[in-house]
Amino acid sequence: xxxxxxPGCSLHSTAKEYDLSAKEVARSLxxxxxxxxxxxxxxxxxxxxxxxxxxxxxxxxxxxxxxxMGSYEVVACCAACFNRLKVANAFMETRDEDRRKVEDIxxxxxxxxxxxxxxxxxLANQFGLKNLKEKVARQLTGLKVAxxxxxxxxxxxxxxxFDDLEEPHLMDDMMKxxxxxxxxxPYKTECCGASFSLSRTDxxxxxxxxxxxxxxxxxxxxxxxxxxxxxxxxxLRQGMVNKKxxxxxxxxxxxxxxxxxxxxxxxxxxxxxxxHIVSPLSLLKECSRRLNVGYIPTKRxx
Amino acid sequence: xxxxxxxxxxGTNISATVDVEEAAAAIGKLQNVKLSVTYRYMCSAxxxxxxxxxxxxxxxxxxxxxxxxxxxxxxxxxxCAEEAGINPYLIEIANIREHCxxxxxxxxxxxxxxxELVKIAVAKVARNKPLKKTYVPIEKKxxxxxxxxxxxxxxxxxxxAKYPAVIVEREPSIGGKxxxxxxTFPTLDCAACILTPKMVTVxxxxxxxxxxxxxxxxxxxxxxxxxxxxxxxxxSVDLDKCTGCGACFAKCPVKxxxxxxxxxxKRKAIYVPFPQAVPNVPVIDREHCLWxxxxxxxxxxxxxxxxxxxxxxxxxxxxEKFGAIIVATGFTQFDHSVYGEYGYGKYKDVIxxxxxxxxxxxxxxxxxxxxxxxxxxxxxxxVFIQCVGSRDEQKGVxxxxxxxCMYTAKHALLLKEHNKDAQAxxxxxxxxxxxxxxxxxxxxxxxxxxxxxxxGRVSRIFEKKGKLIVRGADTLSGSQIEIKADxxxxxxxxxxxxxxVELAQMLHIPYDQNKLFTEAHxxxxxxxxxxxxxxxxxxxxxxxxxxxxxATASAASVKALGLLIQGELEREPLIAKVNTDLxxxxxxxxxxxxxxxxxxxxxxxxxxxxxxxxxxxxxxxxTGCGNCTAVCRMAAxxxxxxxxxxxxxxxxxx
Numbered sequence: 001x002x003x004x005x006x007p008g009c010s011l012h013s014t015a016k017e018y019d020l021s022a023k024e025v026a027r028s029l030x031x032x033x034x035x036x037x038x039x040x041x042x043x044x045x046x047x048x049x050x051x052x053x054x055x056x057x058x059x060x061x062x063x064x065x066x067x068x069m070g071s072y073e074v075v076a077c078c079a080a081c082f083n084r085l086k087v088a089n090a091f092m093e094t095r096d097e098d099r100r101k102v103e104d105i106x107x108x109x110x111x112x113x114x115x116x117x118x119x120x121x122x123l124a125n126q127f128g129l130k131n132l133k134e135k136v137a138r139q140l141t142g143l144k145v146a147x148x149x150x151x152x153x154x155x156x157x158x159x160x161x162f163d164d165l166e167e168p169h170l171m172d173d174m175m176k177x178x179x180x181x182x183x184x185x186p187y188k189t190e191c192c193g194a195s196f197s198l199s200r201t202d203x204x205x206x207x208x209x210x211x212x213x214x215x216x217x218x219x220x221x222x223x224x225x226x227x228x229x230x231x232x233x234x235x236l237r238q239g240m241v242n243k244k245x246x247x248x249x250x251x252x253x254x255x256x257x258x259x260x261x262x263x264x265x266x267x268x269x270x271x272x273x274x275x276h277i278v279s280p281l282s283l284l285k286e287c288s289r290r291l292n293v294g295y296i297p298t299k300r301x302x
Numbered sequence: 303x304x305x306x307x308x309x310x311x312x313g314t315n316i317s318a319t320v321d322v323e324e325a326a327a328a329i330g331k332l333q334n335v336k337l338s339v340t341y342r343y344m345c346s347a348x349x350x351x352x353x354x355x356x357x358x359x360x361x362x363x364x365x366x367x368x369x370x371x372x373x374x375x376x377x378x379x380x381x382c383a384e385e386a387g388i389n390p391y392l393i394e395i396a397n398i399r400e401h402c403x404x405x406x407x408x409x410x411x412x413x414x415x416x417x418e419l420v421k422i423a424v425a426k427v428a429r430n431k432p433l434k435k436t437y438v439p440i441e442k443k444x445x446x447x448x449x450x451x452x453x454x455x456x457x458x459x460x461x462x463a464k465y466p467a468v469i470v471e472r473e474p475s476i477g478g479k480x481x482x483x484x485x486t487f488p489t490l491d492c493a494a495c496i497l498t499p500k501m502v503t504v505x506x507x508x509x510x511x512x513x514x515x516x517x518x519x520x521x522x523x524x525x526x527x528x529x530x531x532x533x534x535x536x537x538s539v540d541l542d543k544c545t546g547c548g549a550c551f552a553k554c555p556v557k558x559x560x561x562x563x564x565x566x567x568k569r570k571a572i573y574v575p576f577p578q579a580v581p582n583v584p585v586i587d588r589e590h591c592l593w594x595x596x597x598x599x600x601x602x603x604x605x606x607x608x609x610x611x612x613x614x615x616x617x618x619x620x621x622e623k624f625g626a627i628i629v630a631t632g633f634t635q636f637d638h639s640v641y642g643e644y645g646y647g648k649y650k651d652v653i654x655x656x657x658x659x660x661x662x663x664x665x666x667x668x669x670x671x672x673x674x675x676x677x678x679x680x681x682x683x684x685v686f687i688q689c690v691g692s693r694d695e696q697k698g699v700x701x702x703x704x705x706x707c708m709y710t711a712k713h714a715l716l717l718k719e720h721n722k723d724a725q726a727x728x729x730x731x732x733x734x735x736x737x738x739x740x741x742x743x744x745x746x747x748x749x750x751x752x753x754x755x756x757x758g759r760v761s762r763i764f765e766k767k768g769k770l771i772v773r774g775a776d777t778l779s780g781s782q783i784e785i786k787a788d789x790x791x792x793x794x795x796x797x798x799x800x801x802x803v804e805l806a807q808m809l810h811i812p813y814d815q816n817k818l819f820t821e822a823h824x825x826x827x828x829x830x831x832x833x834x835x836x837x838x839x840x841x842x843x844x845x846x847x848x849x850x851x852x853a854t855a856s857a858a859s860v861k862a863l864g865l866l867i868q869g870e871l872e873r874e875p876l877i878a879k880v881n882t883d884l885x886x887x888x889x890x891x892x893x894x895x896x897x898x899x900x901x902x903x904x905x906x907x908x909x910x911x912x913x914x915x916x917x918x919x920x921x922x923x924x925t926g927c928g929n930c931t932a933v934c935r936m937a938a939x940x941x942x943x944x945x946x947x948x949x950x951x952x953x954x955x956x
Contacts, residue, residue, distance in 0.1 A: 166646070186765070
């Protein structure tokens with residue numbers, strides 16, 4: 001299994017641990033992720049609130065770069081990148097008139113022929129949960145997590161189309177398959193505040209508080225995510241939430257690839273656990289006593 | 303040939319744009335035109351008198367009226383011609399109003415066009431042949447498909463006129479959805495109290511035959527002469543021997559979720575769906591009966607003192623003839639499990655309106671207590687959500703189901719009557735309470751029963767600590783709301799029965815994109831279909847409340863009776879006619895005919911001196927649409943009144 005890999009800006013910066021763990025997981029499963037050379041920004045939110053054509057042309061440019069690598073499918077880990085690439089494909093497939101304008105901008109014909117998948121989709125549906133289960137090298141029994149999908153992974157349904165819109169379950173299924181207990185909670189797709197993180201932090205604090213509270217009420221020890229922005233809002237702002245709302249949350253926000261990596265027997269230090277703000281180390285230590293997780297880095301590396 | 307042309311002013315409708323005098327003068331010069339005159343209102347009594355007088359005095363034999371659309375006054379002038387002693391099919395209408403004066407401004411041009419239009423009509427009428435109306439016999443019996451309130455009402459109305467009616471109902475009892483209701487809005491009569499007398503009336507009526515637990519197998523034929531096969535499913539209980547004593551279901555050891563009680567209660571494997579069922583004869587549910595599954599038990603047979611239980615009873619297919627068919631198949635509830643935001647149908651305490659009806663009913667599964675199905679506790683805070691499936695183009699149907707606003711208001715009222723401490727919250731888009739005393743009823747529920755109405759949609763329902771958290775918007779205050787509810791009642795919309803399309807195809811009646819049967823005209827023929835002899839009543843045509851359903855049932859009955867009461871059926875002669883000498887028997891017309899009005903028949907070919915197949919038009923069924931004449935490659939079919947010769951004449955006159 002070979003894929004062109006589009007990391008996007010987050011996975012090269014704030015979500016480095018997502019990138020590390022995804023690559024580690026891929027390697028251990030024999031999935032080849034070839035990073036698209038010289039990839040550019042997917043446009044994210046700024047592009048589509050600025051200019052529709054720009055928001056299509058940027059992802060198309062990346063897809064064309066992937067096309068020049070050969071006939072690979074593109075895999076993205078960031079929910080927003082995934083979403084923008086899929087939206088661009090749908091646009092180029094269906095909108096004949098506007099397609100020409102985009103082709104003029106990028107200088108090449110393109111009809112959405114490069115297929116795009118999210119890494120979760122690849123693992124759950126392509127590699128298969130049954131096969132994943134067979135690769136489990138470390139039992140994480142007893143670990144209770146809340147799988148949090150956010151908004152961009154499954155919406156709009158007609159474009160993303162790989163998991164249930166109102167009640168996504170692929171991460172939960174995966175956690176079950178590798179022996180982790182997903183809690184049954186109703187906030188899987190609640191809004192975390194997304195890119196209001198900087199402009200209206202108060203909104204993000206309130207929404208993130210609600211999510212943390214619900215996860216905590218349902219007994220989750222950690223929240224598992226597939227989106228760098230969700231991770232950042234819940235992790236980075238957790239201290240501020242505690243301060244503002246006089247709460248005492250200490251819930252690590254982990255990428256699904258990190259938990260999967262642990263289950264596959266990958267050394268914990270390779271999975272970037274030290275990069276979190278809310279440190280998962282004590283949770284992992286607790287696990288390590290019970291489950292033999294292996295080496296746990298004790299302090300954050302600079 | 304002496305053609306008379308009569309140009310109508312239509313007040314100023316025509317004469318303002320068309321110079322009628324100039325037109326009449328121009329037409330008067332045409333060949334065969336003996337007379338060409340104008341009059342203010344040709345359709346008026348003096349106008350018609352003018353025509354009749356002209357026919358007498360000028361001994362005219364053909365007439366052209368230049369006036370409004372033939373859709374409006376063709377019949378008037380046909381009658382007028384007949385009274386003047388001319389065959390009514392020797393007249394033609396030139397439409398110089400809708401096709402000319404109303405759509406043009408320039409008087410000179412419009413006058414020229416009007417002259418052209420009349421010329422065409424003159425050319426056609428010259429080639430018209432005298433035609434005669436045809437008559438077909440009628441089987442004097444009505445089939446009613448569906449035994450809900452609309453089917454029952456239809457049967458009662460037909461029996462009043464002493465004509466026989468046959469109800470075919472697929473459930474074990476007649477009564478339909480109305481039998482499941484507790485009370486009816488806005489008067490709050492008990493549904494069973496007003497329905498069951500009608501059910502009894504119909505069952506005791508000597509003109510009405512009821513086949514319950516039966517389905518329509520096939521329908522062939524046409525108006526006045528339908529042949530219908532009915533499958534009487536094996537009831538396993540002899541209808542004649544059974545006295546309805548109930549010993550069998552008292553003894554039956556198998557408990558099954560009751561469909562009638564919306565699976566909130568249990569029934570036995572041998573059961574009558576509800577106490578007032580008609581007929582009051584049980585049926586064995588063979589899927590759950592131990593005898594049919596494991597060849598054990600047999601308790602019902604042993605206990606029945608009348609020997610009515612018959613495990614060997616087979617399905618029976620009977621064939622009957624009918625003159626008219628009334629379709630009264632009703633509706634089914636929208637399945638809300640497509641709504642993820644309401645929990646995909648997996649929360650036990652998220653129920654539908656029909657569940658609520660059964661709970662509110664004192665003989666229902668909870669004995670009239672409004673409870674949470676999950677734990678049986680009495681519900682205090684109840685959220686009602688309207689427009690579930692209705693008015694939702696993405697997940698449901700685009701139309702408004704019409705009754706949900708009212709039944710939700712009724713539920714909010716009943717909730718309070720059953721539990722004075724309870725509180726109802728109603729999420730709505732708009733309140734549609736158009737009906738006699740409907741708006742007043744909703745107002746009463748809000749004012750006197752304290753139901754809190756919130757204008758907005760619910761975005762999410764989830765369970766937390768044994769409560770249902772209902773999140774939604776109140777668009778009037780512009781705020782988000784969260785309600786901790788014990789019970790959520792969804793006002794699921796009314797949709798077509800799952801097998802509506804199958805039935806429509808069997809009956810050859812059209813249906814719309816929502817699988818609702820289509821009436822012949824949305825305003826002027828709401829109870830008819832375009833297939834003659836087949837009529838619609840109730841919610842199979844569009845969602846209806848009980849008063850509207852009963853009204854359409856009576857309407858359909860009158861239409862059916864109007865048909866039966868005629869000795870023979872009068873048919874317009876403007877139908878297709880086959881020249882069998884030219885017909886090659888290719889059957890293209892049979893396929894093209896939307897009314898199944900053409901069949902193949904063996905004829906004796908005198909030239910070839912052997913038998914061969916040729917098309918034959920069934921006179922009673924053909925509507926004269928002309929599809930067959932267009933597809934016939936041998937030009938063997940012609941449409942009377944619109945023959946190729948006539949149409950060529952029109953084209954040449956242009």
